[in-house]
Amino acid sequence: MxxxxxxxxxxxxxxxxxxxxxxxxxxxxxxxxxxxxxxxxxxxxxxxxxxxxxxxxxxxxxxxxxxxxxxxxxxxxxxxxxxxxxxxxxxxxxxxxxxxxxxxxxxxxxxxxxxxxxxxxxxxxxxxxxxxxxxxxxxxxxxxxxxxxxLARDTFLAILGHDLRNPLAAITSAGHVLAQRDAEAADHVGGRILRSARTMNAIVRDLLELARLHLGGDIPLHRKLVNLEEVCRAAMEEANAAFPEATYRLEVCGDVQGYFDGDRIQQVFSNLCSNAAQYSSDSKHIVVALQGKPEEIIFQIRNFGPVIPAASLSTLMDRLTQVGGDAMDAGRPTNSLGLGLYIVREITLAHGGEVTVESEASSGTLFKVRLPRAAGELRV
Incomplete structure (x- = not known):
């Protein structure tokens, strides 16, 4: 036939x-x-x-x-x-x-x-x-x-304009107050300016990383022996400046020293701390944990808030990803560049590690970053 x-x-x-x-x-x-x-x-x-x-x-x-x-x-x-x-x-x-x-x-x-x-x-x-x-x-x-x-390009530009407008408005407003030389408000205004500047700096930093990756470049790493507890505390302080209402609790177990690019890892921790604060219930602490193991160091951050839909977990760290549904409930930001978690994943991969996420109503949302400790195991 x-x-x-x-x-x-x-x-x-x-x-x-x-x-x-x-x-x-x-x-x-x-x-x-x-x-x-x-x-x-x-x-x-x-x-x-x-x-x-x-x-x-x-x-x-x-x-x-x-x-x-x-x-x-x-x-x-x-x-x-x-x-x-x-x-x-x-x-x-x-x-x-x-x-x-x-x-x-x-x-x-x-x-x-x-x-x-x-x-x-x-x-x-x-x-x-x-x-x-x-x-x-x-x-x-x-x-x-x-x-x-x-459409993705136009959406990206629209969200970028939205995200930069808020801290710029805060800086402008603070500038008007300082111009009036109100001594009593100086401390409060100064803090507001610093928080807005940090927010804008984080946005620009993520944009530069995205441009580098989009053009096919690797994230450059400058490794040296660093203590990840110090890096983590600096990241928590940076995130707290942008989200002063957030309450973090750090738990450290074992030796948490290793050969990493400290600035890059701080960017990972800071993005995750900011993400947790953005979607955390006001009544719950954000629990951050560092665990040193013989071959690796594990960073974990858990917060309680809107559950990330199971269908969104596999693409959550793709670039320009925005999670809808319950993860964007009333009163929380509806716009995000969708770069923070993507940068987290890429920096972690550049260090030879991996990042995972799980989210349930009973146990909260948990991000886990595994980083090989030895310099010889890391990808150049």
Whole structure:
């Protein structure tokens, strides 16, 4: 029985998907945890749509128009290929990587089909139809990817403006008070200026780190023997300046010295302390713990507040991620650059460590950072 290419694709779907997954895994962005389901994304639906397209009768005129790309990709914004482009953009893939996925898919199907149908005369015509359908899927995916990238950029700029406006307004207001030379308010105003300046400094610092990582650079590390208890206390003080209502309790166990970039690790601890303060219940202490083990040092921070939805945990530390739902309850900030936790993850990875998070109503939200102690085990 003769098998057409459309039938071949559906009959060999799993074999094609295995090759797709292997290729996609080779391009996963640094630090991103992606399951088989994540890697395959909408690949099966894309292939099924392509198979259906190939099986559909097509006139010579329709084929010519399609080969010229005259079919409007915008009319298929909810196709599997378009959804794939949107989700890949959200997971940190670049546009060349998405294009490479489709190129690899084309090669995989063509190779498997040629092996199966090497002696069949009608093979070329069906491969042309496959190429046309795949090009259409690629166009839909790229269009949606580009739209999502533009939306992410505009959202980022809007949130940046919002986050910088508040501390700038505080500094301006404080400047007016100082200009009036009100001695009684000087101490209060000075503290307000310092807190606002620290907030803006943290935003700019995270922006610089994002730019470095986005351009493909590594986070430079300058390691030396440091005491992480001292680093942690400095980070708590820095976070407390921005969130004076927060109450931290530090617990230290064992030897917490190791070879780290102290400034970078302070950035990790400070971001986590600020994050905990931002989403912590006012009546609960924020518990910070350092535990020294023979091969590593573990930093933990636990706060009680809105539970992070389970569906958000796997992407919480992706760049520009904002958690909705219960994690943004009334009275708390609704805007965030979504950079703090991403920077935490990248600095931790640069030190050869890992960061995890869990969140439950009964036990609160716990971030855990594991850092190898020995300099020789760290990634340069």
């Amino acid at each position: 003769t098998m057409h290419l459309s039938q071949f694709i559906t009959a060999n779907l799993e074999a094609i998907l295995i090759e797709w997954e292997a290729f996609a895994r080779s391009m996963v962005p640094s630090g991103s945890e992606m399951t088989t389901q994540d890697l395959r994304d909408h690949a099966a639906q894309i292939l099924i749509a392509i198979a259906a397209d190939i099986a559909t009768r097509q006139t010579a005129e329709e084929q010519h128009e399609k080969s010229l790309g005259h079919r409007d990709p915008a009319s298929t914004g909810n196709s599997p290929a378009a959804i794939h482009g949107r989700t890949r953009q959200g997971r940190g893939f670049s546009l060349p990587q998405v294009v490479a996925e489709f190129r690899a898919l084309r090669a995989s199907v063509a190779r498997l089909w040629l092996v199966y149908e090497r002696k069949r005369g009608g093979m070329v015509d069906e491969l042309i139809r496959f190429d046309e359908a795949l090009d259409q899927a690629l166009a839909e995916s790229i269009l949606k990817f580009s739209e999502e990238a533009a």
